[in-house]
Amino acid sequence: MAVQRFNLNDPEGGLVRALAAGMETRLFWGKHAMLSVLTCAPNAAGESHHHEEEQWAVVIEGAGVLVVGPEELDVGPGDVCHIPAGTPHNFIAGPAGARLLDIFSPPRAAYTRSDGGGFAAR
Amino acid sequence: MAVQRFNLNDPEGGLVRALAAGMETRLFWGKHAMLSVLTCAPNAAGESHHHEEEQWAVVIEGAGVLVVGPEELDVGPGDVCHIPAGTPHNFIAGPAGARLLDIFSPPRAAYTRSDGGGFAAR
Numbered sequence: 001m002a003v004q005r006f007n008l009n010d011p012e013g014g015l016v017r018a019l020a021a022g023m024e025t026r027l028f029w030g031k032h033a034m035l036s037v038l039t040c041a042p043n044a045a046g047e048s049h050h051h052e053e054e055q056w057a058v059v060i061e062g063a064g065v066l067v068v069g070p071e072e073l074d075v076g077p078g079d080v081c082h083i084p085a086g087t088p089h090n091f092i093a094g095p096a097g098a099r100l101l102d103i104f105s106p107p108r109a110a111y112t113r114s115d116g117g118g119f120a121a122r
Numbered sequence: 123m124a125v126q127r128f129n130l131n132d133p134e135g136g137l138v139r140a141l142a143a144g145m146e147t148r149l150f151w152g153k154h155a156m157l158s159v160l161t162c163a164p165n166a167a168g169e170s171h172h173h174e175e176e177q178w179a180v181v182i183e184g185a186g187v188l189v190v191g192p193e194e195l196d197v198g199p200g201d202v203c204h205i206p207a208g209t210p211h212n213f214i215a216g217p218a219g220a221r222l223l224d225i226f227s228p229p230r231a232a233y234t235r236s237d238g239g240g241f242a243a244r
Contacts, residue, residue: 004203005204006201007202008202031207035178054152054155058130068125073125077131079127081125081127082127105227106227
């Protein structure tokens with residue numbers, strides 16, 4: 001079986017989910033981890049949410065505010081933040097937008113449900 | 123408790139392990155996933171190895187050849203490859219060196235053992 005591979009800068013590939021207005025992600029996953037390449041339009045803002053999966057957020061480019069529990073973190077390129085399981089969090093992109101690599105472990109089941117898990121499939 | 127955070131471009135922080143000549147990594151982990159920021163000197167070459175943890179390799183900068191099972195993959199900035207559990211793999215950096223973000227799930231236990239798990243601690 002061919003190695004599963006993609007490029008962070010390739011706008012195609014993966015399972016596409018719309019997470020919020022101006023926030024769309026492409027999903028790739030194995031058995032234990034899921035990678036989500038999230039593109040945020042300028043000033044796009046997600047709603048606070050939480051889930052059982054552990055998450056790490058990696059800022060690829062752009063900037064914004066990552067809210068994790070009671071903390072509001074200004075983040076920019078190369079910043080990596082840990083979001084423990086069950087912790088409320090959300091991201092608000094800055095005026096130039098942002099792209100993030102989110103890592104979920106285990107893979108976030110809601111995203112891969114055939115009905116889209118409540119997220120709009122493209 | 124403060125959010126665990128770091129920056130991919132910060133040369134400090136994390137648990138340091140020397141993986142091979144010219145290959146040193148900084149490790150950060152939660153409950154289900156471990157992030158490894160690997161710096162490879164020009165032409166540094168790891169030995170083929172395998173482990174029970176699933177791995178994803180993300181090329182931050184530079185280039186090289188990632189061997190996964192029978193495949194030899196030329197990789198460069200933004201490339202992401204999946205290394206399923208138990209699959210032999212190794213990385214050979216190109217002449218300009220490389221930096222990779224490796225993701226392990228579950229966290230790779232050998233790295234966090236107090237004796238360094240066979241890897242030299244700094």
